[in-house]
Amino acid sequence: MTENTVSAAVAVRDQGPGAMVEHYKADLAQVMPSHVKPDTFVRLAVGVLRRDRNLAQAAQNNPAALMGALMDAAQLGLTPGTEQYYLVPRKQKGRMEVQGIRGYxxxxxxxxxxxxxxxxxxxxxxxxxxxxxxxxxxxxxxxxxxxxxxxxxxxxxxxxxxxxxxxxxxxxxxxxxxxxxxxxxxxxxxxxxxxxxxxxxxxxxxxxxxxxxxxxxxTSAEYMREQLRAQAEVAAEQQAAGGPVLSAPGPVAAPVEGDEDExxxxxxFVDDEPSAGWPSAAQPGSGARA
Known part of the structure; x- marks a missing residue:
């Protein structure tokens, strides 16, 4: 392989989907939970694109679908390209594009x-x-x-x-x-x-x-924050009343509407239904589905 061929391959790689993911790292970081490291997230996403030629081509065909899937994974705090969150090519309107699928x-x-x-x-x-x-x-x-x-x-x-x-x-x-x-x-x-x-x-x-x-x-981290906030309010009320500060009970399952006294x-045993309420993507054309 000649030096010019190598340089051309590097140029294509640096201008391809991987470069776009790195370019939007700050946007992805804004929606990530605090425990996720943006550098690690982006490195793993770029790595799976470089390892899978079909996935890279799908990302090249529709960059918005790729970024939609990655934005969804980032909001959920899940690792793309793993059994937490699959990135797969799928045919859409006659061409392949990236689809994000939440794993078990x-x-x-x-x-x-x-x-x-x-x-x-x-x-x-x-x-x-x-x-x-x-x-x-x-x-x-x-x-x-x-x-x-x-x-x-x-x-x-x-x-x-x-x-x-x-x-x-x-x-x-x-x-x-x-x-x-x-x-x-x-x-x-x-x-x-x-x-x-x-x-x-x-x-x-x-x-x-x-x-x-x-x-x-x-399934939401907000649930944990609400529990801690409620415990703090109980403790403050007890202290204001001059009584002993008792530890609040730990989190319990939030009741489902209509399920309080079952x-x-x-x-x-239920039939499946399409998943709804996926987080919106940074760009249109999100490829993320349940």
Missing amino acids: QGEIELIYRAGAVSSVIVEVVRQADTFRYSPGRDERPVHEIDWDAEDRGPLRLVYAYAVMKDGATSKVVVLNRAQVMKAKAMSQGSDSPYSPWQKHEEAMWMKTAAHRLTKWVP GPIEAE
Whole structure:
């Protein structure tokens, strides 16, 4: 390879999508949670673009879709190009462009970050596994796996629940194959060979269940701030009254509207629906979807 060829390749790289991401680092940093380091975020985003030629071409075709996906990942505080937040090419109007897809690790990260849960359990059930769960009778599912089995069989169910800080169990979400396939059918580009539905099927089953779980547990850092603010107000009122300052109780699951007095914990068997309320992108044409 001649020196001119190398120089030309470097010039293309420096003027390509990676350079654009670095150019907008300050804009991305403005929407990131405080725990995310802008330099690290941008370095990882640029790295995945340079490793994947198809993704880089998709980003070149529609830079706004790339930046929309990265803006979404930045607002959520998730790492792009990982199982927290996938960046994949998808065909749109006859050409490839970047699509952002939240992964199961990203859904779990958002649940943990709110500070209301002590653990999150998301598991797939295969044909050879034993799975028992009776809503109203069982607090949590019983899932037995023969770890010596060479083949546990095809995917059959997926379930998710959280254990709150006070020890209570959240709603238990259980989805069967038909429900997961309906969610897949509603996901744009799921039939593409680049889609995580094709490359990481088990992870996407888990993502579907984890995403449903977010309806029943807090996922926002603002929730934690509200809890701390409430505790501070209680302490101030106690001190003003001249009484002892008592520690306020820790965070508990925020009730869902219409769910304040449900009685026994039940599983949720539901149909999928398109995700709504994705954060707006810095530029039009966001490629971010749930």
